[in-house]
Amino acid sequence: MKILYKTVTPIFTALIFPVIVFMPFFRLITASDTVNQLLTKYGIGEQITLLDLYHAVSNIKTQAASDGKTLNLSLDVIPQQARGYLIAFLVFFALAVLCALLVIILSPVLKKKLPVAGVSLFGFLSAFLMNVFFNKAAHGFISGEINVIDIYTAVTGDTSVSTLTGLVGNILGAVSGESSQLGGILNSLLGGYTGVDIRILELSSAQTFMLLIFGAVTVFTVVMKLAQTDN
Secondary structure (H helix, E strand, C coil): CHHHHHHHHHHHHHCHHHHHHHCCCEEEEECCHHHHHHHHHCCCCCEECHHHHHHHHHHHHHHHHHCCCCCCCCHHHCCHHHHHHHHHHHHHHHHHHHHHHHHHHHCCCCCCCHHHHHHHHHHHHHHHHHHHHHHHHHHHHHHCCCCHHHHHHHHHCCCHHHHHHHHHHHHHHHHHHHCHHHHHHHHHHHHHHCCCCEEEEEECHHHHHHHHHHHHHHHHHHHHHHHHHHC
16 A cells, blocks of 8 residues: 555656646637737647747747847736736746645655645645636736736837737727718727737636646545554
8 A cells, every 4th residue: 555655646746747738727718819810920829838838938039039129028017906916826836836846755755644645735725726816817807907918018029019909999999980880890890909808818727637636646645544544
């Protein structure tokens, strides 16, 4: 039983790392043609993995370097109302990863199982709180209080997208003032370029599997502890 526990627990916990990297971590649905074109440009779809984000940032860095620009990747580009929640999300994500590493290291060497169960339970709570704080951060984007195009411009220094969005909006406003019928037709054709309509922004299946792995490890560790006590 001890050999089974010391073998299964670290191997099963290690599954968290491919889950984090390769499984969809974020889900984004937008009705904005502008945002959809940006996502397509950098190879990002509705379901976004951390690997997708890495490749997208690498492509943006390459493009910025070719244009002689430097990316601003500090959290200062995130508006105040979402920044604190985003930082809390990142902190609990880091804690969840740290808990996974500790379980992998401690479970084969510790004789006592309760510390491992405690670390795994804390990892479960961290993965849960990740979702709570990310949803709070995402609320500003979904409600329209935060414009993702403005953040893209602040990060890359590329003002062409925001300029296009504002220009189309001004044209539609002017045409609608002259003719509501013509304005309605143009709005149906170009309306997707005038704003940033984020419908869904949430954590995806990777976070769910993190919860399942931490939960299973916690339960398995407690069961093994109880079985050991009975013996």
